[in-house]
Amino acid sequence: DGGITQSPKYLFRKEGQNVTLSCEQNLNHDAMYWYRQDPGQGLRLIYYSQIVNDFQKGDIAEGYSVSREKKESFPLTVTSAQKNPTAFYLCATMSGGAYNEQFFGPGTRLTVL
Amino acid sequence: SQQGEEDPQALSIQEGENATMNCSYKTSINNLQWYRQNSGRGLVHLILIRSNEREKHSGRLRVTLDTSKKSSSLLITASRAADTASYFCATALTGGGNKLTFGTGTQLKVEL
Numbered sequence: 748d749g750g751i752t753q754s755p756k757y758l759f760r761k762e763g764q765n766v767t768l769s770c771e772q773n774l775n776h777d778a779m780y781w782y783r784q785d786p787g788q789g790l791r792l793i794y795y796s797q798i799v800n801d802f803q804k805g806d807i808a809e810g811y812s813v814s815r816e817k818k819e820s821f822p823l824t825v826t827s828a829q830k831n832p833t834a835f836y837l838c839a840t841m842s843g844g845a846y847n848e849q850f851f852g853p854g855t856r857l858t859v860l
Numbered sequence: 861s862q863q864g865e866e867d868p869q870a871l872s873i874q875e876g877e878n879a880t881m882n883c884s885y886k887t888s889i890n891n892l893q894w895y896r897q898n899s900g901r902g903l904v905h906l907i908l909i910r911s912n913e914r915e916k917h918s919g920r921l922r923v924t925l926d927t928s929k930k931s932s933s934l935l936i937t938a939s940r941a942a943d944t945a946s947y948f949c950a951t952a953l954t955g956g957g958n959k960l961t962f963g964t965g966t967q968l969k970v971e972l
Binding site: 751778782787788789790791792795797805835837839841846847848849850851852853854856 | 890902904908962
């Protein structure tokens with residue numbers, strides 16, 4: 748997990764509230780990613796950013812938003828439009844060009860009550 | 861839909877035995893990667909095998925890739941209780957650039 752921090756580790760929110768998950772990296776990697784993981788499932792890509800001030804939708808972007816104002820930071824906002832927000836959220840980075848390995852943060856477990 | 865499907869979904873073995881898990885995928889890939897996830901933690905990269913490679917080793921790990929069958933296997937030899945985790949394959953699709961598509965994972969339990 749070294750070099751990528753996600754906070755908080757556990758987050759509880761009431762239904763209908765927006766919530767922002769933090770992801771910070773000191774690896775100097777250009778590309779950053781947000782994934783969602785449901786129990787017993789694989790990872791699904793929400794959004795990714797290959798460079799500052801640019802990002803693209805992944806497979807399940809509806810109900811989520813992101814920003815990439817700094818190379819080190821890629822916050823994810825889970826909006827009230829996301830129907831089933833309770834999940835484990837993972838942030839990752841990738842170095843260099845395409846087709847490399849990804850490095851993951853420790854994750855944030857979001858529970859919407 | 862998931863690009864990679866892993867088999868088996870769960871595997872329970874005794875310490876010292878070998879563990880084999882398989883991954884199948886659907887479209888042309890640049891490389892295939894294996895990751896490990898301990899419960900409630902982030903993923904850790906284990907090994908990457910490129911589409912022009914057939915076999916790769918790293919310590920007790922052996923990965924094979926058969927592009928004609930669109931499948932890969934991960935073998936962990938002489939397993940230890942500390943190997944208990946979920947293992948995921950991820951494919952970097954040809955032309956997919958910086959994205960990975962993850963499989964559904966195999967839950968491995970190594971018992972003493």
